[in-house]
Amino acid sequence: MASVLTILCVGDVFGEPGRRAVEKVLPRLKKQHEADLAIVNVENAAAGFGVTPALARDILSHGADVMTSGNHIWDKKEIIEYIAKENLLLRPANFPAGAPGAGSIVVKAGPHKVAVLNLMGRVFLPSLDCPFRKADEEIARLKLETPVVIVDMHCEATSESQAMGWYLDGRVSAVVGTHRHVQTADERVLPQGTAYITDLGMTGPTDSVIGVEPAIALQRFLTQMPNRFEPAKGPAALHGVVIRVDAETGRGLSIERLRVPAPA
Numbered sequence: 001m002a003s004v005l006t007i008l009c010v011g012d013v014f015g016e017p018g019r020r021a022v023e024k025v026l027p028r029l030k031k032q033h034e035a036d037l038a039i040v041n042v043e044n045a046a047a048g049f050g051v052t053p054a055l056a057r058d059i060l061s062h063g064a065d066v067m068t069s070g071n072h073i074w075d076k077k078e079i080i081e082y083i084a085k086e087n088l089l090l091r092p093a094n095f096p097a098g099a100p101g102a103g104s105i106v107v108k109a110g111p112h113k114v115a116v117l118n119l120m121g122r123v124f125l126p127s128l129d130c131p132f133r134k135a136d137e138e139i140a141r142l143k144l145e146t147p148v149v150i151v152d153m154h155c156e157a158t159s160e161s162q163a164m165g166w167y168l169d170g171r172v173s174a175v176v177g178t179h180r181h182v183q184t185a186d187e188r189v190l191p192q193g194t195a196y197i198t199d200l201g202m203t204g205p206t207d208s209v210i211g212v213e214p215a216i217a218l219q220r221f222l223t224q225m226p227n228r229f230e231p232a233k234g235p236a237a238l239h240g241v242v243i244r245v246d247a248e249t250g251r252g253l254s255i256e257r258l259r260v261p262a263p264a
């Protein structure tokens with residue numbers, strides 16, 4: 001019988017409500033799905049802007065095995081020193097050479113190894129190096145160590161995520177999107193065996209505008225005046241997917257969406 005790896009991918013953790021959802025839901029989910037690994041995008045964990053070393057450690061303690069990020073990674077300056085030492089927190093691999101930290105890692109999952117690669121799109125986001133060419137380079141290196149490669153493609157444009165899904169179909173186990181904070185309903189295994197979803201959604205406050213208190217977000221839209229964003233209060237949920245991968249070939253076997261409310 002083929003050995004199958006079960007991997008949870010958790011969408012962007014937003015502020016205290018998101019951290020609460022991770023704490024209350026992730027350990028239970030890992031047990032329920034007998035997950036070998038949990039990959040959590042943490043770039044909005046600190047009140048929506050970046051992540052601090054203390055919060056990163058906290059999220060690891062609640063069951064994250066690898067943490068990914070995106071455009072907000074440098075918002076909290078203290079993370080620069082942390083990321084240079086802590087390889088379980090990734091920043092997009094296509095930041096230009098010289099940026100601290102790493103964009104990929106290979107970790108153990110039981111007897112197997114899993115590579116996690118973080119990339120960021122360039123449409124409506126800062127123009128980093130080309131994520132497609134960086135993917136080629138990184139995947140060639142990572143596949144020397146393991147056939148199982150999971151890609152977090154942090155994008156604003158849905159087209160750019162889908163393009164990366166097709167670009168990597170058959171070459172990686174999964175491409176999952178983050179950043180938009182709204183879960184998409186297009187999860188599928190692409191023809192050559194790559195599990196795909198355009199966006200995992202957000203792990204954060206349910207009654208919000210992509211995490212922000214609705215009144216504050218509305219004021220910005222209605223007046224076009226700058227104001228300070230704050231995470232919404234109230235109920236929270238964890239959004240993400242559970243992926244099954246053939247550990248020998250790296251082929252994505254299934255992908256299922258998760259939307260789990262956190263207990264109050």
Ligand SMILES: [Fe+2]
Nearest residue numbers: 070071072179
């Ligand atoms: Fe983002």
